[in-house]
Amino acid sequence: MNHALIQRMQLIGQIFAVFLKIGPSTFGGGYAMIATIEKEIVDRKGWLDSEEMGNMVSIAGSAPGGVAVNSAAFIGYRLAGVAGAVAAVTAITLPTFIIVFLLSLLSAFFKDHAKVQAALKGIHAAVVALIILAAAKMWRTSILDATTLLIAAAAAGLLLFTGIHSLYLIAGGPIVGVLIVMIKRKYGITVRTERATLKEKHELHFPEYYI
16 A cells, blocks of 8 residues: 555544544533644644644634534644545544433433532533633734734624624624735735744844844
């Protein structure tokens, strides 16, 4: 068998194993799973870096469907094409499906049990913390300057205080971003689309060292 094909099959197997472990080990789904996915994919496997992970979360959150499943599809495809995406999505959804199916069978017997209710409240609190952590990671890669901060604040305000559908904000975000970049370039204003490196920050504050 071709050596490259063997390596590809091994990679697909690793993708399946990683997401199979992620699926049943996280509660809350969606953004609550991002921290676990990042720990496995970025810190342990090194398949993506932090910037790519941040971009992936933005894309997964903007696309239709669940964030966790979208993230799995994105990472799987990024690493091993269509087969990798299928392996990742199957692995992350299969354990959850089995667990939820079993819980649905048992829920009728335990739904009014005091200890079960207490356990669920504890899980809810933990999920909030995981979502906040995911939001903090997205903040570090998405909020680059005053403009991106203003866009984020405006979107949050519209979601909190109006009945606008989130779809309009998701569709409007890219349009506003493109318009702002065009306007900045027209007036010769520096456009930043990624976070500054340590060297760039040092050069900004101490330009005499780089002359």
